[in-house]
Amino acid sequence: KAGVTQTPRYLIKTRGQQVTLSCSPISGHRSVSWYQQTPGQGLQFLFEYFSETQRNKGNFPGRFSGRQFSNSRSEMNVSTLELGDSALYLCASSLAPDNSGNTIYFGEGSWLTVV
Amino acid sequence: AQSVTQLGSHVSVSEGALVLLRCNYSSSVPPYLFWYVQYPNQGLQLLLKYTSAATLVKGINGFEAEFKKSETSFHLTKPSAHMSDAAEYFCAVSTRVSDMRFGAGTRLTVKP
Numbered sequence: 001k002a003g004v005t006q007t008p009r010y011l012i013k014t015r016g017q018q019v020t021l022s023c024s025p026i027s028g029h030r031s032v033s034w035y036q037q038t039p040g041q042g043l044q045f046l047f048e049y050f051s052e053t054q055r056n057k058g059n060f061p062g063r064f065s066g067r068q069f070s071n072s073r074s075e076m077n078v079s080t081l082e083l084g085d086s087a088l089y090l091c092a093s094s095l096a097p098d099n100s101g102n103t104i105y106f107g108e109g110s111w112l113t114v115v
Numbered sequence: 116a117q118s119v120t121q122l123g124s125h126v127s128v129s130e131g132a133l134v135l136l137r138c139n140y141s142s143s144v145p146p147y148l149f150w151y152v153q154y155p156n157q158g159l160q161l162l163l164k165y166t167s168a169a170t171l172v173k174g175i176n177g178f179e180a181e182f183k184k185s186e187t188s189f190h191l192t193k194p195s196a197h198m199s200d201a202a203e204y205f206c207a208v209s210t211r212v213s214d215m216r217f218g219a220g221t222r223l224t225v226k227p
Contacts, residue, residue, distance in 0.1 A: 004158075033215075039117065043217040056214075090158055104215065106151070106158040 002027065004107035006091050011114045018079040021110045025072050025093030032074040033104065034066060037088040049074055050096070074106075078112075086114045117142035117208045121218035129226045134178075134193040136221045138206030141187065148189045149207040150180055153220075159205065165189060176200070201225045 005024040011028075013019050023034050034046040045058040051070035066076040078085055090110050092104040122137035147166050151159040163174025170182045180191045189206060192206055205224045209215035 006158075042219050045215065092159075103149075103161055103164060105161065108156075108158040111156075 004091055004093050006089075006107035006110050008110060008115055009108065010111045010113075012115060013081050015081055015083060015114055017081050018077060019081060019112060020075055020077045021091075021112075023074045023076075023087055023091030023093075023107060025074070025091075026105055029093035029095055029105075030072050031094045031096055031102075031104075032068055032072060033092050033094075033108075034074070034076050035090040036060075037090055037109070038086075043090070046076065056113065081114045083114050086112060088112075116216075117146055117210065117214065118216055119206050119208045119218040121206050121221050123221055124219060124224045125224065127224040127226060128196045130198055131195050132221065134191070134196045134200065136191040136204050136206075136223065138180075138189045138191065139187050139216060140189060140206070142208055142210070144210055146210060148180075148182060148210045149209070149215075150174065150178070150189075150191050151205045151207060151217075153203045153205065155202075159225075162191070162193045162204075196223075196225045198225050198227065 009024045031050045033048040035043050037043050047057045048055050049090040052068045063079045068074045088109045090109045091107045092102040106108050118141045120139045137207045142213050149160040149164045151158050152162050162178050163172045165182045173179045178193045205220050206218040207215050
């Protein structure tokens with residue numbers, strides 16, 4: 001069974017540009033969440049999608065957005081990139097988002113460097 | 116809201132020695148607790164999770180953790196460290212997926 005797949009793995013963008021990251025969840029998983037990992041802030045929740053609807057959003061500016069498709073695949077977009085957006089962006093999937101202790105499984109992440 | 120505190124950003128042990136990584140949590144409702152490991156340039160891999168079925172939880176790679184409600188702790192242990200255990204370890208608490216809060220992480224170094 002394939003794990004969570006994220007593309008691209010590495011990318012370099014220039015300040016002011018935008019970027020789109022893609023995530024394919026584990027087959028059968030319908031909940032997808034995104035996290036940003038930086039040395040200074042650690043792991044921070046970005047947003048969560050279930051059934052093509054954003055259910056929750058973390059404390060990030062509106063430049064960060066996402067969506068989920070009918071096949072549960074998800075994309076996140078960051079517009080007007082800033083140097084501080086350089087981070088590892090992790091996608092995670094789970095069967096469902098509710099409080100059943102469902103395990104979330106992480107992809108290997110997309111390393112974004114903004115120069 | 117729940118939170119996690121990992122005591123010690125860096126832990127160094129000798130190969131074969133006991134590994135003890137500390138995690139204390141705060142939660143207003145019974146929590147789900149997790150330990151994840153992250154190897155360099157990789158995502159997070161689940162080691163084990165606590166969901167109230169048993170206070171002593173056994174995970175992969177010989178790791179285990181004990182839930183102690185009175186101490187609000189969920190420390191991770193392994194009897195004998197191996198060089199391949201060198202990685203960063205994250206404790207996390209959640210009541211639902213979108214509320215998952217991670218600790219700052221503990222980097223484990225294993226000396227030969």
